[in-house]
Amino acid sequence: MASTKTSFHIPGSSRHLPPDKEFHAEHVKIELKVDLEKKQISGSCSTRLVPLREGIRALHLDACEMRIIGVTLDGGKVQFEHDGMVLTTLLPERLALSPHELRVEYSAEPRQGVYFISPDDKFPDKPVQAWSQGEPEFSRFWYPCHDHPNDKATSETLITVPDGNVVVSNGKLVSKVKADGADGWVTFHWKEDVPHSTYLNSFAVGKFGVIEEEAEKIPLQYYFPESKRADAARLFGLTPDMLKAFESLTRVKYPFEKYSQIAVHDFIVGGMENVSATTLTDTRFPDARSEEDYAARYSRPDRNHTELVAHELAHMWFGDLVTAKHWSHLWLNEGFATYFQALYTERKYGKDEFRHDMVSKAETYFEEDDTMYRRAIVDDTYVYADDVFDGYAYEKASWMIHQLRYILGDDLFFRAIGEYLGRFARANADTHDFMRVFEDVSGLSLERYFEQAFYKAGHPEFEVSFSWDEGAQSAELVVKQVQKLDELTPVFTLPCELAFYVPGAGGPSRLARRIQLRSQEERYHFELPGKPMIVEFDPEEWLLKKLKFEKPLSMLLNQLRGSRDASSRRRAAEGLSLFKSDPGVVEALEKAASNEGDHYSVRSEAAKTLGKVGNKQALEALMKLSRVKQRRVRRAVVAALGEFKDAAVAEPLMAALRGDDSPYVQCQAALSYAKAGQKDAFAVVTSAVGTPSPEDAISEACLEALGYVKEPRSREFLREHLPYGQPTRARVGALKAFARLGWLEEVEVALLKDLLLEDKEYAVRTQVLETVSEILDKRLLDAVREAAEKDVDPRAKRRAMEVALRLADASSVEKALSRVKDDLERVKSESREFRERFSSMRLE
Ligand SMILES: [Zn+2]
Numbered sequence: 001m002a003s004t005k006t007s008f009h010i011p012g013s014s015r016h017l018p019p020d021k022e023f024h025a026e027h028v029k030i031e032l033k034v035d036l037e038k039k040q041i042s043g044s045c046s047t048r049l050v051p052l053r054e055g056i057r058a059l060h061l062d063a064c065e066m067r068i069i070g071v072t073l074d075g076g077k078v079q080f081e082h083d084g085m086v087l088t089t090l091l092p093e094r095l096a097l098s099p100h101e102l103r104v105e106y107s108a109e110p111r112q113g114v115y116f117i118s119p120d121d122k123f124p125d126k127p128v129q130a131w132s133q134g135e136p137e138f139s140r141f142w143y144p145c146h147d148h149p150n151d152k153a154t155s156e157t158l159i160t161v162p163d164g165n166v167v168v169s170n171g172k173l174v175s176k177v178k179a180d181g182a183d184g185w186v187t188f189h190w191k192e193d194v195p196h197s198t199y200l201n202s203f204a205v206g207k208f209g210v211i212e213e214e215a216e217k218i219p220l221q222y223y224f225p226e227s228k229r230a231d232a233a234r235l236f237g238l239t240p241d242m243l244k245a246f247e248s249l250t251r252v253k254y255p256f257e258k259y260s261q262i263a264v265h266d267f268i269v270g271g272m273e274n275v276s277a278t279t280l281t282d283t284r285f286p287d288a289r290s291e292e293d294y295a296a297r298y299s300r301p302d303r304n305h306t307e308l309v310a311h312e313l314a315h316m317w318f319g320d321l322v323t324a325k326h327w328s329h330l331w332l333n334e335g336f337a338t339y340f341q342a343l344y345t346e347r348k349y350g351k352d353e354f355r356h357d358m359v360s361k362a363e364t365y366f367e368e369d370d371t372m373y374r375r376a377i378v379d380d381t382y383v384y385a386d387d388v389f390d391g392y393a394y395e396k397a398s399w400m401i402h403q404l405r406y407i408l409g410d411d412l413f414f415r416a417i418g419e420y421l422g423r424f425a426r427a428n429a430d431t432h433d434f435m436r437v438f439e440d441v442s443g444l445s446l447e448r449y450f451e452q453a454f455y456k457a458g459h460p461e462f463e464v465s466f467s468w469d470e471g472a473q474s475a476e477l478v479v480k481q482v483q484k485l486d487e488l489t490p491v492f493t494l495p496c497e498l499a500f501y502v503p504g505a506g507g508p509s510r511l512a513r514r515i516q517l518r519s520q521e522e523r524y525h526f527e528l529p530g531k532p533m534i535v536e537f538d539p540e541e542w543l544l545k546k547l548k549f550e551k552p553l554s555m556l557l558n559q560l561r562g563s564r565d566a567s568s569r570r571r572a573a574e575g576l577s578l579f580k581s582d583p584g585v586v587e588a589l590e591k592a593a594s595n596e597g598d599h600y601s602v603r604s605e606a607a608k609t610l611g612k613v614g615n616k617q618a619l620e621a622l623m624k625l626s627r628v629k630q631r632r633v634r635r636a637v638v639a640a641l642g643e644f645k646d647a648a649v650a651e652p653l654m655a656a657l658r659g660d661d662s663p664y665v666q667c668q669a670a671l672s673y674a675k676a677g678q679k680d681a682f683a684v685v686t687s688a689v690g691t692p693s694p695e696d697a698i699s700e701a702c703l704e705a706l707g708y709v710k711e712p713r714s715r716e717f718l719r720e721h722l723p724y725g726q727p728t729r730a731r732v733g734a735l736k737a738f739a740r741l742g743w744l745e746e747v748e749v750a751l752l753k754d755l756l757l758e759d760k761e762y763a764v765r766t767q768v769l770e771t772v773s774e775i776l777d778k779r780l781l782d783a784v785r786e787a788a789e790k791d792v793d794p795r796a797k798r799r800a801m802e803v804a805l806r807l808a809d810a811s812s813v814e815k816a817l818s819r820v821k822d823d824l825e826r827v828k829s830e831s832r833e834f835r836e837r838f839s840s841m842r843l844e
Pocket residue numbers: 311312315333334337
């Protein structure tokens with residue numbers, strides 16, 4: 001795709017800083033009746049607060065879209081003003097610097113903050129539920145509060161619901177009793193004694209199955225839809241092991257009274273680390289068929305099913321116990337939850353799996369950096385607080401923490417982590433606070449590193465070359481940083497590991513050297529006992545980087561066969577695509593891909609490279625590999641077969657689509673079958689739509705695959721799968737296909753407009769935006785602008801703004817396209833002229 005990068009600072013952005021505080025809230029008590037039928041909440045919120053300054057005459061609370069019924073201070077009625085956003089309490093006299101009780105009585109039919117789920121015509125089986133989502137700035141839609149992370153209070157939630165429902169909330173369950181004076185209603189009273197920020201308060205109401213167990217004396221509860229009972233342990237089962245792992249890695253005990261996880265319907269994010277009570281989507285339960293190679297999305301095959309559970313649990317330390325002072329320091333929550341999930345992977349599944357996980361995270365970040373925008377991880381200039389929940393705060397930050405671990409070494413790193421959590425427990429921290437702890441513990445001066453990692457942006461793009469001086473028995477390495485420098489992107493100062501494998505009598509020995517990179521071009525000389533057969537740059541994947549290291553074929557083959565590190569063997573497999581015509585390459589790749597003892601990332605990369613090699617020999621190798629046992633490798637083989645426009649691939653791909661054990665191999669087979677241009681692709685992929693699979697993954701993939709089948713009936717089929725009522729992921733698949741088809745008929749423009757502006761499903765509205773941003777169809781500009789104004793979800797609003805900017809700018813794209821068209825015309829006419837000349841010559 002053409003570069004469509006915008007600035008992170010789109011128009012409408014402004015600086016956001018932690019707001020002034022008038023008071024410190026010590027305790028918040030929320031008492032609400034939750035009416036599932038009327039979709040209404042009503043009750044009160046009492047805050048015990050201590051003023052922070054003399055002379056305060058008014059108190060301000062965030063209170064959005066509520067009806068304020070009355071306000072009392074220390075039991076006496078007080079005047080108030082409410083503009084729909086902020087509740088101002090007007091005090092009769094200056095507030096004494098002692099604790100006061102501010103009680104607000106209110107009701108609301110929230111559009112955000114609390115979500116009511118119920119059946120409708122199209123989905124008569126939907127469960128009846130209500131659940132809250134506070135982060136980042138939505139608690140103010142369900143209780144009046146100082147809705148910013150920079151204050152912490154203990155809390156109580158008393159939620160009254162129709163009998164037969166369960167309420168899960170924060171802390172300990174104090175009681176469950178019949179509600180006063182309301183027959184058929186019950187009140188659940190929960191209490192959280194560890195102070196926490198307002199966005200972490202939560203509740204979820206509905207009918208759920210539950211499994212309870214214990215880890216390190218902490219009670220654990222898993223709530224799930226009863227229909228998922230058989231799959232519940234597959235999702236939640238590692239929780240005790242994870243809790244133990246995080247206690248040991250952080251050297252800090254699990255900080256809260258209990259840990260519950262509740263999987264709710266139509267959740268608007270994957271998971272939310274509400275204090276001691278995580279809320280999760282109910283779409284991630286692996287079943288028996290999908291567990292082994294579970295992927296949250298087939299387009300992200302390397303994401304496994306434990307990731308979400310580990311990420312949210314890690315937040316209990318990073319985010320809940322210690323909380324970023326402000327959203328601009330969000331990486332302190334998200335970068336750490338992302339990294340500790342990977343650390344759990346390392347502990348549980350070993351180094352190869354861990355490094356592969358980190359490389360996948362790097363790819364997520366690179367994709368965002370390449371196609372969306374580049375920004376510093378710490379950046380307080382944005383439109384909505386939601387804007388900073390991106391690949392910078394999550395994946396890139398996890399890499400910056402990983403590099404810090406490399407710089408300090410494990411012992412110092414984990415000691416510093418423990419110290420940081422201890423020093424800021426039950427409080428807030430910012431990036432500087434965090435850096436101070438690491439400097440105190442390590443004695444290292446980390447200013448420069450923090451500057452480039454968190455306040456600058458980008459990543460090094462290395463070009464490395466190697467040469468050998470036989471006479472001097474010396475290796476020379478030239479390391480260049482070729483990233484384009486600008487005000488955000490610096491030359492990086494980083495340590496880096498090199499490894500040389502030198503042949504010896506008892507086999508090759510591995511010599512490691514650490515260098516310090518400081519400038520755009522550096523040369524290093526190493527005397528070695530002999531000419532190395534393998535030379536590696538950062539083989540253990542400690543640095544977030546792009547790397548171009550051209551090596552002779554023999555060295556790559558040695559590396560693929562003989563490197564100690566799977567990550568390095570994988571890079572060798574990738575590098576071999578430059579030697580397409582060498583017959584030994586296919587043989588080596590086939591051998592690597594079929595090596596059952598090796599990590600699947602190496603084997604899959606070898607299969608992928610065979611696809612890039614693309615000749616008859618490679619095709620034959622892939623055909624032989626199509627029944628390889630490891631599912632993830634098979635998926636890569638099936639993907640590689642899609643690169644061949646050859647009738648021979650029809651048979652193995654059809655077999656995979658119709659009969660593979662893994663639903664994700666089936667997904668890939670559908671995409672490859674269509675991509676390979678098989679004549680009967682339309683019939684084959686449409687007949688597989690509706691095949692049962694986790695979250696309708698196969699339907700989504702089959703519909704997406706139609707994007708390769710450029711026939712009018714594909715469009716018709718896709719249009720039929722767009723309306724509300726079709727499975728959500730099928731709708732998303734159809735929208736992806738339109739992006740691939742590359743243009744829209746008039747009727748489709750109207751359909752997409754309607755979906756964008758009216759659809760109930762967030763996933764569909766945002767996928768419309770993705771599709772529009774790819775095909776840059778200006779007919780949708782007004783609708784996209786309208787979505788930026790009126791969509792209820794700030795994430796969709798933000799994306800709509802970005803897409804609107806691209807569309808408005810599409811005139812330049814159109815110009816570029818017309819230039820390409822002109823060029824094409826010119827080439828065509830030149831070749832016509834040439835042919836004419838040539839034929840006239842022949843005639844002569
Ligand atoms: Zn998170």
